[in-house]
Amino acid sequence: MKVLLADENSHRAGALARLLEAEATLDVILVEDDTSLIDAVRRHAPDIVLVDISRADRDALDSVRALSASGLERPVALFVDEDDESLMEDAFAAGVCSYNVLDAPVTNVKPLLRAAIALYRRFRNTNAELEAARKTLSERETIDRAKFLFMKQERCKEDEAYRWFRKQAMQQARKIIDVATDYLAHQNRNPKQ
Amino acid sequence: MITTCRIGLLQLADSAPVLVARSMGIFSRHGLDVEAVVVPSWANIADGLVWNGLDGALMFPPLAIMTALGQRGRAIGLRPGFPVSRGGNTIVLRGQKVDHTEWTAQADKHRAFENWKNTLGRKPRLGVVHLYSTHYLILSRFLKNLSVCRDTETEIVIMPPARMIQALAAGEIDGFCAGPPWGADAHLKGLAFIVAGSASLAPGHLEKMLVLKEIWKSQNPDGPARMHAALTEAIALCHDPAHAQDITHLLSRPLDANGLGLPEEAVKAVMPGSRAMADTMMFGGQNGQTGAACGWMIEDMQNEGWLPAPMLETLRTLGWYDC
Numbered sequence: 001m002k003v004l005l006a007d008e009n010s011h012r013a014g015a016l017a018r019l020l021e022a023e024a025t026l027d028v029i030l031v032e033d034d035t036s037l038i039d040a041v042r043r044h045a046p047d048i049v050l051v052d053i054s055r056a057d058r059d060a061l062d063s064v065r066a067l068s069a070s071g072l073e074r075p076v077a078l079f080v081d082e083d084d085e086s087l088m089e090d091a092f093a094a095g096v097c098s099y100n101v102l103d104a105p106v107t108n109v110k111p112l113l114r115a116a117i118a119l120y121r122r123f124r125n126t127n128a129e130l131e132a133a134r135k136t137l138s139e140r141e142t143i144d145r146a147k148f149l150f151m152k153q154e155r156c157k158e159d160e161a162y163r164w165f166r167k168q169a170m171q172q173a174r175k176i177i178d179v180a181t182d183y184l185a186h187q188n189r190n191p192k193q
Numbered sequence: 194m195i196t197t198c199r200i201g202l203l204q205l206a207d208s209a210p211v212l213v214a215r216s217m218g219i220f221s222r223h224g225l226d227v228e229a230v231v232v233p234s235w236a237n238i239a240d241g242l243v244w245n246g247l248d249g250a251l252m253f254p255p256l257a258i259m260t261a262l263g264q265r266g267r268a269i270g271l272r273p274g275f276p277v278s279r280g281g282n283t284i285v286l287r288g289q290k291v292d293h294t295e296w297t298a299q300a301d302k303h304r305a306f307e308n309w310k311n312t313l314g315r316k317p318r319l320g321v322v323h324l325y326s327t328h329y330l331i332l333s334r335f336l337k338n339l340s341v342c343r344d345t346e347t348e349i350v351i352m353p354p355a356r357m358i359q360a361l362a363a364g365e366i367d368g369f370c371a372g373p374p375w376g377a378d379a380h381l382k383g384l385a386f387i388v389a390g391s392a393s394l395a396p397g398h399l400e401k402m403l404v405l406k407e408i409w410k411s412q413n414p415d416g417p418a419r420m421h422a423a424l425t426e427a428i429a430l431c432h433d434p435a436h437a438q439d440i441t442h443l444l445s446r447p448l449d450a451n452g453l454g455l456p457e458e459a460v461k462a463v464m465p466g467s468r469a470m471a472d473t474m475m476f477g478g479q480n481g482q483t484g485a486a487c488g489w490m491i492e493d494m495q496n497e498g499w500l501p502a503p504m505l506e507t508l509r510t511l512g513w514y515d516c
Contacts, residue, residue, distance in 0.1 A: 053240065056233040060351040062265070063324035078240075080266050085244075088266070092244040 276478025283376025320369030434466030
């Protein structure tokens, strides 16, 4: 069975390909960069297409059935499992969906879709962790910059500067990062000579 | 109590009322916490509604109808929504207006189309934003008026509106029918010239509605009324030329700064009150219109063979069709 993977995130596409290739009956193909989804389907004639739902060109696959000009001999359509709504909800929440060739022999798509959901979730979690780490880093940087500016302006030591920001934050019931951001913005607008 | 609502929309200038209501605090004044979810394509709007990603969406009636009927996933019984905008779609063709004066001068538009087609050296590839769109129906009417056979003499290519300009520049398509401001943008960038639009093919037609899921309505019994009140205020602001400049700025802001990342000059040209184009946007519905306003669309959709008799019955029950 030929499976086409359409995902512009090459790391994720590669990981999903490796996962699926463990199954010997699957022939896995990746959509090349700069190739539209519909051209890739035309060229490779897959049985199943697993698509990253944020790919803007998947609308084209939606319309294949109705458009005679699509040039596809084998019509494809969004895979929908009406009996397993949670599978469908999980798939869209994870960011992946499947298009199936309508005249292909009936195959069990669900294990494939489940594998894709698991992998997409794992990538989403890793990304969220990365994003959180990045945010902590940039917050740290902002607080440091505000602190050093304060030290320069007020001719004080680092621990004194930090205490000032902490006190402001407590008094205003805000986070230190917000106080630091405001302080930097204020200093930028009204630089002391 | 604050009611939350996730509304899906695309990078289009007629999404303005939702953005305005959000950024000016109109939603929160009405007790609503609205998340504007900008999605990359119309398929994501339909899937979001069907599989619980969204509570509502700004969308055109044909896609709402086909989604309601389960032609994209399971049937979810969407009812007609709150009218948000009318018109504003334009059809553009590759080239410069000065080289194609026959479009304005010549009464024989079929001839004009043939002459234009000959400059391409291939079957014209025309972009449309989705099959189940007002744009597809309008473009079909346009071609029919010119006695051009859509299915044999042109090739219809489906792509999201925000992709059209790039596709035109790259030679993937030779023209398109899309919502505001993309037609104006193609014209201003010198990529294409405007030949027709909503105003000439279906004047004042209903374009975007705010469709809310029935389950959201039942969970939030006073939600729809508050939503309508907030949008009515935002629509009045959007329709008033005095606010055009501020709204243009808002829509041109980058996506990560709560804007829609739209080209500023093009948005300016399509705002209500602008004299730059025939197809400027209109916000709000006409009095008492919902079902009847979709009449021409349902008729055209029937002619396309999309709505067999049992489906029409369902549409009637859902309130889309009153005859």
